[in-house]
Amino acid sequence: MGSLHRASKTLKSLRHQLLLQATQQFDSSSRLSGSSDYRLLLARALCSHPRQNAKEAVDLTQYPPERIRNFSIIAHVDHGKSTLADRLLELTGTIKRGHGQPQYLDKLQVERERGITVKAQTATMFHKYNLQGSSLDGSNEPQPFLLNLIDTPGHVDFSYEVSRSLAACQGALLVVDAAQGVQAQTVANFYLAFESNLTIIPVINKIDQPTADPDRIKDQLKSMFDLEPSDCLLTSAKTGQGLEHVLPAVIERIPPPPGEGSGLLRMLLLDSYYDEYKGVICHVAVVDGMLRKGDKISAAATGQTYDVLDVGFMHPELTQTGVLLTGQVGYVVTGMRSTKEARIGDTLFHAKTIVKPLPGFKAARHMVFSGLFPADGSDFEALNHAIERLTCNDASVSVTKESSTALGLGFRCGFLGLLHMDVFISDLNKEYGTHIISTVPTVPYIFEYSDGSKVEVQNPAALPSNSKQRVTASWEPTVLATIIIPILDSIDHVWCSQRAFMKYRLPLREIVVDFYNELKSITSGYASFDYEDSEYQQADLVKLDILLNGQAVDAMATIVHSLKAQRMGRELVDKLKKFIDRQMFEIIIQAAIGSKVVARETISAMRKNVLAKCYGGDITRKRKLLEKQKEGKKRMKRVGSVDIPQEAFHQLLKVS
Numbered sequence: 211m212g213s214l215h216r217a218s219k220t221l222k223s224l225r226h227q228l229l230l231q232a233t234q235q236f237d238s239s240s241r242l243s244g245s246s247d248y249r250l251l252l253a254r255a256l257c258s259h260p261r262q263n264a265k266e267a268v269d270l271t272q273y274p275p276e277r278i279r280n281f282s283i284i285a286h287v288d289h290g291k292s293t294l295a296d297r298l299l300e301l302t303g304t305i306k307r308g309h310g311q312p313q314y315l316d317k318l319q320v321e322r323e324r325g326i327t328v329k330a331q332t333a334t335m336f337h338k339y340n341l342q343g344s345s346l347d348g349s350n351e352p353q354p355f356l357l358n359l360i361d362t363p364g365h366v367d368f369s370y371e372v373s374r375s376l377a378a379c380q381g382a383l384l385v386v387d388a389a390q391g392v393q394a395q396t397v398a399n400f401y402l403a404f405e406s407n408l409t410i411i412p413v414i415n416k417i418d419q420p421t422a423d424p425d426r427i428k429d430q431l432k433s434m435f436d437l438e439p440s441d442c443l444l445t446s447a448k449t450g451q452g453l454e455h456v457l458p459a460v461i462e463r464i465p466p467p468p469g470e471g472s473g474l475l476r477m478l479l480l481d482s483y484y485d486e487y488k489g490v491i492c493h494v495a496v497v498d499g500m501l502r503k504g505d506k507i508s509a510a511a512t513g514q515t516y517d518v519l520d521v522g523f524m525h526p527e528l529t530q531t532g533v534l535l536t537g538q539v540g541y542v543v544t545g546m547r548s549t550k551e552a553r554i555g556d557t558l559f560h561a562k563t564i565v566k567p568l569p570g571f572k573a574a575r576h577m578v579f580s581g582l583f584p585a586d587g588s589d590f591e592a593l594n595h596a597i598e599r600l601t602c603n604d605a606s607v608s609v610t611k612e613s614s615t616a617l618g619l620g621f622r623c624g625f626l627g628l629l630h631m632d633v634f635i636s637d638l639n640k641e642y643g644t645h646i647i648s649t650v651p652t653v654p655y656i657f658e659y660s661d662g663s664k665v666e667v668q669n670p671a672a673l674p675s676n677s678k679q680r681v682t683a684s685w686e687p688t689v690l691a692t693i694i695i696p697i698l699d700s701i702d703h704v705w706c707s708q709r710a711f712m713k714y715r716l717p718l719r720e721i722v723v724d725f726y727n728e729l730k731s732i733t734s735g736y737a738s739f740d741y742e743d744s745e746y747q748q749a750d751l752v753k754l755d756i757l758l759n760g761q762a763v764d765a766m767a768t769i770v771h772s773l774k775a776q777r778m779g780r781e782l783v784d785k786l787k788k789f790i791d792r793q794m795f796e797i798i799i800q801a802a803i804g805s806k807v808v809a810r811e812t813i814s815a816m817r818k819n820v821l822a823k824c825y826g827g828d829i830t831r832k833r834k835l836l837e838k839q840k841e842g843k844k845r846m847k848r849v850g851s852v853d854i855p856q857e858a859f860h861q862l863l864k865v866s
């Protein structure tokens with residue numbers, strides 16, 4: 211670990227400790243107003259971060275489980291989930307109407323830029339409603355309800371996070387676009403909610419569109435999911451039409467959270483993020499019992515014990531309450547140093563009590579791996595620091611150091627899926643500031659050797675090309691893909707309102723590179739696609755090396771099906787030929803399986819004389835051309851004596 215990095219880590223941890231001490235002190239010494247103690251002032255600044263000062267303190271004891279509804283909004287991408295969430299927050303006065311920034315719940319920059327939800331968000335709302343029989347004192351007045359909206363990420367990469375968020379809910383609004391109808395993610399999300407035993411409220415949204423056809427969508431929902439047409443709500447999150455029926459449906463149809471108020475504390479950890487001032491903030495749902503500030507809690511998966519430094523709910527900003535009761539959803543600040551300690555789906559409970567952990571916990575499973583290298587080798591420490599910073603907030607990325615003969619020192623990172631990888635790399639580019647070379651993504655294969663040992667191979671370069679140990683079997687991960695496309699009238703088996711619904715088992719590797727873009731372009735954007743992880747299947751896999759003048763380029767090695775190896779080898783060699791400029795000597799490009807060459811191309815020698823057209827005259831123009839040539843060289847990576855442009859490493863396996 212470099213000294214710069216070590217120093218920054220130590221500083222970070224010192225500052226973190228200081229802040230925690232300060233926060234603790236603030237409560238015991240809030241009487242000492244006017245104190246000039248630095249830490250106290252700092253703590254005040256921190257504690258003004260939550261909304262407590264701005265809003266009246268809320269007495270959560272008013273909200274026993276029968277006055278709580280925990281629900282989620284699930285939808286195919288762009289069907290209006292976040293817009294609807296915004297409208298509900300406005301309706302309940304949680305945020306001001308027209309607060310200027312669209313989609314309050316989508317907070318990450320990448321979410322705002324791409325219009326997608328990557329991280330789950332939670333918002334607590336208060337709403338008065340006259341539910342028959344809900345009055346605790348027999349009066350006929352509207353009763354206060356506490357509604358927790360748990361916004362889940364819509365993408366398949368985060369389906370584990372979605373399943374954990376849904377585990378904290380008793381109901382879900384299934385939002386479907388009134389023109390587009392049921393799409394691949396609608397199906398996937400419906401089954402996730404159905405398997406979690408949630409009450410599903412169908413919401414047909416965007417009814418203001420000229421192409422809206424709510425009756426057709428009702429038929430679809432009935433035939434596909436057995437949802438009654440009379441249960442469907444018709445809304446326009448844009449114009450506000452029909453929104454008045456949403457919260458009454460939530461309160462009337464969704465059951466209150468179960469759980470034992472007097473039981474031992476059990477909390478489900480839904481998500482976590484790192485706040486510069488407060489440290490790690492965990493989002494939790496209290497399943498049984500009660501949590502108070504000052505309690506000592508333990509985490510089942512890690513076995514670690516923490517002091518509860520702050521407790522509250524999201525309104526939607528952090529609002530301190532000092533307590534969370536059964537059925538309530540909120541946040542907890544403990545002394546966790548990194549979000550790596552906060553495992554999503556983990557059970558938190560009072561230290562020294564014995565409870566059964568909540569079901570469904572799984573460790574993060576990395577499905578896609580890519581090597582990340584600094585374009586300029588001397589920037590390794592800066593890249594290291596940028597990755598450290600980002601993984602502080604995204605513990606689901608795995609990072610190991612990697613060294614490549616072609617690209618130098620870098621990192622091999624594991625991601626939950628493709629979107630997760632794209633988001634991380636684009637954030638990293640922003641954080642890091644200069645160019646990063648990312649190698650073609652690969653999936654985790656399993657190889658068995660003649661001595662019976664099995665290894666998971668996340669990096670093709672790590673698979674020995676000429677091992678004494680023979681590979682006896684190999685396996686690759688597969689996915690169960692759902693593709694929904696509109697079909698022609700003339701095809702006989704018209705299934706559910708002009709849609710064909712297809713399920714395939716595909717090797718994960720096949721969808722890792724460009725599959726989605728290809729599908730969209732072939733179907734002019736009409737197909738929708740989703741997948742879920744499935745089992746490993748046996749496959750005859752080989753390592754395909756790329757050699758330049760006899761030297762293997764480790765960062766370009768791939769693992770492929772043996773039947774495809776030759777064709778793939780030819781394609782790669784052809785493509786690489788287009789990427790590499792002619793140089794002053796002959797370049798031989800080969801694709802090989804072990805010692806067997808399966809494809810070969812030659813780039814003949816040429817001296818590129820950039821000054822060829824500059825006859826005599828202006829020296830500054832000659833200098834400019836030479837400078838430009840030098841700049842171009844900087845963007846090259848050298849393998850042996852051959853210069854390779856950086857983009858070749860990432861683009862090589864893309865479908866042309």
Ligand SMILES: Nc1nc2c(ncn2[C@@H]2O[C@H](COP(=O)(O)OP(=O)(O)OP(=O)(O)O)[C@@H](O)[C@H]2O)c(=O)[nH]1
Pocket residue numbers: 285286287288289290291292293294313325326327364415416417418419445446447448449
């Ligand atoms: N016409 C119309 N447009 C809407 C309506 N609701 C949402 N939109 C628009 O549809 C687009 C997608 O809306 P979002 O709320 O971001 O969709 P989403 O489901 O949250 O999308 P993800 O976060 O990507 O899953 C935005 O441009 C919205 O302004 C509606 O009722 N009518």
